[in-house]
Amino acid sequence: MWMVFAILSAVFAALTSILAKVGIDGVDSTLATAIRTVVVVLMSWVMVFITNTQSGITEISRKSWVFLILSGLATGASWLCYYRALQTGDVSKVVPIDKMSVVLTLILAFVFLHEDFNVKSAIGAVLITAGTLVMVL
Secondary structure, rough: HHHHHHHHHHHHHHHHHHHHHHHHHOOHHHHHHHHHHHHHHHHHHHHHHOOOOOHHHHOOHHHHHHHHHHHHHHHHHHHHHHHHHHOOOHHHHHHHHHHHHHHHHHHHHHHHHOOOOOOHHHHHHHHEEEEEHOOOO
């Protein structure tokens, strides 16, 4: 089931880039990011109430709160940078560079989460990096 959601995530991420590039025309990138964020917040809370999971908020540990807040700050910084890049650059160049996050995530997961980084991971990371360079240079 995770694969279905991962594929849908990729589809929606692709749509996000195209829709954002069209929508950001003539709009400050920071303002555009704020508008997008409000929509995401509203949609997320609607899903919390639809799935009836709102009562779980009291069960979140202090550690989880800290890391969820840090993750939110990282997401906000990423979105602000992404929209600024989209405003001034071509989608076909911004998106591949943005997706280098896959390679960075593999490295960070190995270092901090002690996840496997094997030959297959290394080959994939090299291919993603090479593909990104081919697309943007």
